Amino acid sequence: MYDELAMFANAYSSATAALEKISGVLEEEPSVPEPASPVALPHARGAIRFAEVEFSYPGTSRQVLPRFSLDVPAGQTVALVGATGAGKTTLAKLVSRFYDPSSGSVQLDGIDLRSVADPDLRRAVVMVTQENFLFSGSVADNIALGKPTATRAEIEAAAAEVGAHEFIAALPDGYDTDVRKRGGRLSAGQRQMVAFARAFLADPAVLVLDEATSSLDVPTERAVQAALETVLADRTAFIIAHRLSTVLIADRVLVLDGGIVVEDGSPEELIGERGRFAALHTAWRDSLA
Numbered sequence: 001m002y003d004e005l006a007m008f009a010n011a012y013s014s015a016t017a018a019l020e021k022i023s024g025v026l027e028e029e030p031s032v033p034e035p036a037s038p039v040a041l042p043h044a045r046g047a048i049r050f051a052e053v054e055f056s057y058p059g060t061s062r063q064v065l066p067r068f069s070l071d072v073p074a075g076q077t078v079a080l081v082g083a084t085g086a087g088k089t090t091l092a093k094l095v096s097r098f099y100d101p102s103s104g105s106v107q108l109d110g111i112d113l114r115s116v117a118d119p120d121l122r123r124a125v126v127m128v129t130q131e132n133f134l135f136s137g138s139v140a141d142n143i144a145l146g147k148p149t150a151t152r153a154e155i156e157a158a159a160a161e162v163g164a165h166e167f168i169a170a171l172p173d174g175y176d177t178d179v180r181k182r183g184g185r186l187s188a189g190q191r192q193m194v195a196f197a198r199a200f201l202a203d204p205a206v207l208v209l210d211e212a213t214s215s216l217d218v219p220t221e222r223a224v225q226a227a228l229e230t231v232l233a234d235r236t237a238f239i240i241a242h243r244l245s246t247v248l249i250a251d252r253v254l255v256l257d258g259g260i261v262v263e264d265g266s267p268e269e270l271i272g273e274r275g276r277f278a279a280l281h282t283a284w285r286d287s288l289a
């Protein structure tokens with residue numbers, strides 16, 4: 001009995017540690033306080049609301065988000081677009097509760113993130129950034145971070161779902177290939193695919209994705225795009241989008257400027273409005289031509 005309990009405790013703490021690892025931007029661990037009376041949210045649907053959020057980074061006085069309100073229904077894919085410093089990353093970090101608002105609240109399914117039990121929140125909201133695409137270890141370990149209890153069959157199934165199985169199987173040691181060793185070095189596109197397999201396995205209600213900026217060749221970009229579409233299905237997503245193809249698959253585009261939403265609509269609507277997104281779309285399209 002005690003052995004079983006100890007095993008469970010060990011498994012739980014390594015699972016929690018692994019989840020914290022993938023939920024976080026590594027060098028910047030969340031420093032937010034744990035809820036005093038945590039609300040359990042084991043099966044989040046993924047609706048996100050910003051209710052009159054004001055936010056300044058700790059130790060600074062400048063408002064990065066002035067009275068920001070936003071409603072994102074469960075399942076919606078939102079692309080965040082805007083010039084550097086517009087507030088995209090800040091928004092993404094508030095959704096992932098790396099920080100708490102100075103006033104107002106960010107809510108998941110109507111519950112203030114500050115109240116949601118931490119393990120439930122870390123399971124419900126997963127952030128994938130360029131920094132945490134890969135950790136040391138095997139390819140299988142990297143995918144399993146999404147669900148530390150996953151069997152090899154589940155890991156391979158997740159890889160297959162996002163179209164990564166073939167290239168992984170072709171690596172020197174297949175799924176056991178060490179991603180840091182010679183021969184295990186993955187291309188930028190492959191690293192993204194592994195991160196998507198991990199996210200698919202983690203299956204969060206809300207995925208926050210800072211898309212890689214590295215340019216990919218056309219076949220790789222298509223593969224990454226297809227993987228992304230698989231990962232986005234049936235969950236809420238916020239994507240800091242760097243590729244036109246990604247923005248165009250979003251349900252909704254938010255154009256930010258100085259922490260304010262200046263355009264909000266489907267890609268088609270915004271292209272029709274001939275505003276900033278339309279100009280960006282034209283510039284993007286021309287750069288690809």
Ligand SMILES: Nc1ncnc2c1ncn2[C@@H]1O[C@H](COP(=O)(O)OP(=O)(O)OP(=O)(O)O)[C@@H](O)[C@H]1O
Pocket residue numbers: 057058060064082083084085086087088089090091
């Ligand atoms: N850790 C921080 N401490 C203080 N100010 C910060 C911090 N991170 C960002 N800022 C400021 O907050 C504002 C919004 O930055 P944010 O990183 O959210 O923009 P962004 O749209 O993601 O830009 P980029 O495209 O360059 O990543 C900027 O003025 C930025 O200087």
